[in-house]
Amino acid sequence: MASEGFNYDSIFMRLLNRVGDVFILSVVFSICCIPVVTIGPALTALYYTAMKGITVGEGYVAKYFFKSFKQNLRQGIAIFLIMALALFVFGVDLWFWLKQWQEARLGFARIMIVISVVLLMVAAMIFIFVFPLQAKFDNKIKVQLRNAFLLSIKFFPTTLAVLLITALMAFGVYYAPALAIAGYFLIGFGAMGYINGALFYRCLKVYLVTDEETDDDSSDDDESEKIFSDELKEEE
Numbered sequence: 625m626a627s628e629g630f631n632y633d634s635i636f637m638r639l640l641n642r643v644g645d646v647f648i649l650s651v652v653f654s655i656c657c658i659p660v661v662t663i664g665p666a667l668t669a670l671y672y673t674a675m676k677g678i679t680v681g682e683g684y685v686a687k688y689f690f691k692s693f694k695q696n697l698r699q700g701i702a703i704f705l706i707m708a709l710a711l712f713v714f715g716v717d718l719w720f721w722l723k724q725w726q727e728a729r730l731g732f733a734r735i736m737i738v739i740s741v742v743l744l745m746v747a748a749m750i751f752i753f754v755f756p757l758q759a760k761f762d763n764k765i766k767v768q769l770r771n772a773f774l775l776s777i778k779f780f781p782t783t784l785a786v787l788l789i790t791a792l793m794a795f796g797v798y799y800a801p802a803l804a805i806a807g808y809f810l811i812g813f814g815a816m817g818y819i820n821g822a823l824f825y826r827c828l829k830v831y832l833v834t835d836e837e838t839d840d841d842s843s844d845d846d847e848s849e850k851i852f853s854d855e856l857k858e859e860e
Contacts, residue, residue: 643811648685649673650814656693664704664755669693670813672759674821675828696758703758703765707751714744749776752786756824760832779827786820 649670656666672692673685693700718740725733754772757763763771776783793816796804804812 645677645685646811646814646818648814649689649817650809650811652686652689653813653817654809656689661701661705662693662697664702664707664758665693665696665700667704667755668696668700668758670817671756671821671824674817675756675759675825677818678822678825692759699765700755700758703754703768706765706769707747707754710747711744711751714740714747718744746773748787749773749783752776752783752790753779753824756821756828760828775827782823782827785823789816789820 653666653670656669657663669689669692673688676688677685718737721733721736721740724730725737750769750772752772753776754768757768757772757775761768761771793804793808793812796807808816
């Protein structure tokens with residue numbers, strides 16, 4: 625009986641610790657997204673921390689997050705600006721050709737609508753995978769973008785799942801903005817990070833050539849922890 629009680633207490637405490645981690649992750653992620661241009665490094669740090677929590681365990685959330693945020697600040701901002709520009713351009717392009725089709729019924733507009741949709745979907749797929757890659761692999765921006773595209777196709781069910789989660793969160797903002805934003809700030813973004821992080825880790829773990837589970841938390845200040853993989857690294 626004592627043993628069962630201890631096990632229940634252990635499970636309960638682990639659950640509380642995980643909820644606390646989700647809360648901390650949500651808050652620090654939300655704060656770091658406020659300048660907008662830092663959304664890229666914030667997403668990178670979100671997925672780094674979530675995948676770290678999956679492999680190592682609970683705790684050290686803020687430490688892991690800000691370590692990754694600092695390490696990926698410049699390249700994370702650059703990647704985000706590139707992807708934001710691509711999504712904006714393709715989105716405006718799609719809107720333009722839809723207007724042309726609605727107003728003039730131009731046959732050429734239908735072709736351009738299809739092309740615009742394809743380009744917008746490709747950009748969205750790259751956006752989904754590029755920040756988890758940035759969290760785990762050191763590569764040039766063009767290589768990260770290329771690998772994100774290839775992996776988004778290879779693991780298309782994961783891509784669809786993350787797209788669905790993102791769409792549901794966007795719908796929440798549209799349906800109840802104040803409630804959704806407050807919920808995301810307190811726990812939603814952290815929960816999304818852990819859910820998506822688990823999906824991404826299943827895709828990326830075969831490329832992780834270093835065993836992260838052996839990391840020592842007390843010596844986790846090493847800035848060179850990023851993992852290199854021959855399969856995902858730029859060829860010389």
